Amino acid sequence: MAEESSIAEGHFVLVGTVTRPHGIKGELKVRPYSDQPDTFCRYTKLYLSQEERGEKRLCTARQARVSGTQVILRLEECQDRNRAEQLAGSQIWVTSDKLPPLEADEFYLHTLIGKDIRTVDGQDLGRAARLLSTSGQDLLVIRQAKKEYLIPIVKPFIRSIDEQAVVLDLPEGLLEING
Structure with a gap:
């Protein structure tokens, strides 16, 4: 993982959790916290942390695809299964300015x-x-x-x-x- 984030805590939004590794090439299976998991695929800058108030590290999404209600994510910083196993349980955050726009009757x-x-x-x-x-x-x-x-x-x-x-x-x- 690249750098520690310096963005104020209030600007982060939790968008998912890494549930487990997927395959042997470092892909991650993610449980998205949206009822539209395909929106997860638009994020390129993600922040991972082990705890809600813990240090958030910037990561770059190389690829994301929807698989049922889950997302399969490949990060630049995760190239093998061993690293993917270490990331299991991590929370995934984005900055609030990267969230998709809402319709009039919707809210985050x-x-x-x-x-x-x-x-x-x-x-x-x-x-x-x-x-x-x-x-x-x-x-x-x-x-x-x-x-x-x-x-x-x-x-x-x-x-x-x-x-x-x-x-x-x-x-x-x-x-x-x-x-």
Whole structure:
């Protein structure tokens, strides 16, 4: 991997995780965090890290192709299976200015972090603290004092999003199972 990034932490967006090596020539199998894995193929400058707040190293994508819901990635800095095995589990980041443009009714999940979260009835749930990506769906971790909610981020639950807050229309009982 080439150089350590000097870009401010807030400008990075997590786009995937290296799950394992693919083949013997250093290719990586990647789980993208987008419902459109082909967008992963447009990135040429990627940053890899072992931890969310860890050092991010700049890498150059030589090739990326979609295989089902996964992406097969070849990096300039990874030429053999041994190096690919060392990169398994790495998080893959891009700078936010490299993200594709959105349609009017779309949003990036990372933009929810730090916003106040309320229900349509006006109940204050707290502040969006982080995202939790699971194999099933993405969850928004909401914290208020000592309480924490894990809310699936699905379109039917989101009533509105503005600069400061997100208003959710949650099904009955969802908050109680978090308690």
